Amino acid sequence: MKHPIKKILEKRNLGMPSGIPSFCTSNSIVLEAILEYYLYSEEPVLIECTANQVNQYGGYMNMTPSDFVEYLHNIADKVGFPKDRIILGADHFGPLVWADKEENEAMENAKELVRLAVLAGYSKIHLDTSMLLGTDDISKRLSDEIIAKRGVELYKVCEEAFIERCKKFPNSIHPVYVIGSEVPIPGGEYDEKETLNVTSAKDFENTIRIYDRIFKENGFDDVWENIIAIVVQPGVEFSNYDIHDYNRNESLELCEKLYEYPFLVFEGHSTDYQSPIKLKEMVEDGVAILKVGPALTYALREGLFSLSLIEKEIIKDDDKRSNFIEFLEEVMINNPKDWKKYYQGNELEKELQRKYSFSDRSRYYMARQDINEHINQLFENIDSNNIPLGMIKQYFPNLFLEMKSQQNSNAKNIVKINIKNVVKDYDYAVKN
Structure with missing residues (x-):
């Protein structure tokens, strides 16, 4: 059976600028919203998790790769979404979580992670070996040679794991892979003071050349049948305060070079918060895999905050209110590990970033x-409580017309509609 993403490449080679969103999230409400959005279409849906979220030691979701599959499939069953239309993706799978360890330990952990992912049925694997490890020289940029060497080691493990999986599940789809060295950190973020440099056409070709050589040195001669994308920096990123919009003129040389490699597309990370038009331009220019994550959970948080403001007006007894905004702030202050090194400034600035970054x-x-x-x-x-339509207009102005025709929608559905508006932008971008 042909991998659905390979069908996208075939369409592109026929002159149709097709693409696919990569929804990188593990939040149950967000996943429900995504699957509900695509419920009545026939399109595959690509759901990815990162090595930070899911790994053999649990990650912050306290799930192994197989645990996440079960978790996602349970959500699909709840929605009534066909599980065979879900493409399971592994994002930043490599030594990321163990980057502070020496090379041997970090890479052994990375090999076990990708092995478990393939055995669990993940069929789109981002082999990310772009980070410095504990024994690397931090004063130098990690060479493309080392990145490729480590990437090929992980590829070998994945291929062996797929053979093992097929013994139990003979109809498994062969994984496709994403490689590349210009990888933003998971979740995005760049310094507004720094210049955002688009990947050069030369660096793109150098990545292919070095990987090709090392693959062949390891006995993989037909590997480009399985590698479908290179991660590049096309000129999109976001930070706590800022969004760097796509400018196709800045990436023109890079995107023109892609025409020489019809078996590949670009994967764009940190495409969150781009306008629908900009996203569509990216797909037209060859950035066919559009990864999005924080924009989805931002829409969730945004919806929950708006409902909290409604709650403050309609529930006068403070003991009966959820006080979600205040409680989330309290939890984040008491457990600062996941934000402290990312949010800078005075106390007010850090408070605003915890809420609105x-x-x-x-x-x-x-x-x-x-x-x-x-x-x-x-x-x-x-x-x-019966929420007046006027309050919906006040706190969800972008959803008002849709909510007007769905006056019986419950609170969770209101939040999911807010999330689906983000999904809609990506759906528009990848359509012909």
Whole structure:
């Protein structure tokens, strides 16, 4: 069976600028919203998790790769979404989580991670070996040679794991792979003071040349049948305060060079918060895999905050309110590990970043049981009251017309509609 992403490459070679969004999230409400959006289409949906979220030691979701598959499939069953239309993706799978370890230990952990992913049925693997490890010289940029050498080691493990998987599941789809050295950190973020440099056509070709040589040195002669994308920096990124919009003129030389490699597309990371038009331009220019993550959970947080403001007006007894905004802030202050090194400035500036930063570090707290208890209390409080349509217009102005025709929608659905508006932008971008 042909991998669905390979069909996208075939369409592109026929002159149709097709693409696919890569929804990189593990939040259950967000995943419900994504699967509901595509429920009545026939398109595959690419859901990815990062090595930070899911790994053999649990990650911040406390899940192994197979645990995440079960978790996602349970959500699909709840929505009624066909599981065979889900493409499972592994994002930044490599030594990322163990970058502070010496090379042998970090790479052994990375090999076990990708092995477990393939065995669990992940069929789109981002082999990310772009980071410095504990024994690397931090004064120098990691060479493309070392990046490729480590990437090929992981590829070998994946291929062996696929053979093992096929013994149990003979109809498994062969994985496709994404490589490349110009990889933004998971979740995005760049310094507004720094210049954002688009990958040069020369560096793109150098990545292919070096990988090709090292693959062949390791006995992989037909590897480009399985590698479908290179991660590049096409000129998009976001930070706590800023969004760097796509400018196709800046990436013109890079994108023109892609025409010489019809078996490849670009994968664009950190495409969050780009306008629908900019996203469509990226797909037209060859950035056919559009990765999005924080923008989805930002829409979740945005919706929850708006409901919290409604709650403050309709629930006068403070003891009965969820006080979600205040509780989330309290939890983040008492557990600063997942935001402290990312948010700088005075106390007010850090407070505003915890709430409204585009990097949305609050997403790391949304899987906590106490946070979900407050979310459920918020939903119950909203649903137990008749919310005037005028309040919906006040707090959800972008959703007002849609909500006007769905006056019986519950609180959770209101939040999911906010998330689906982000999904809609990506769906528009990849359509012919």
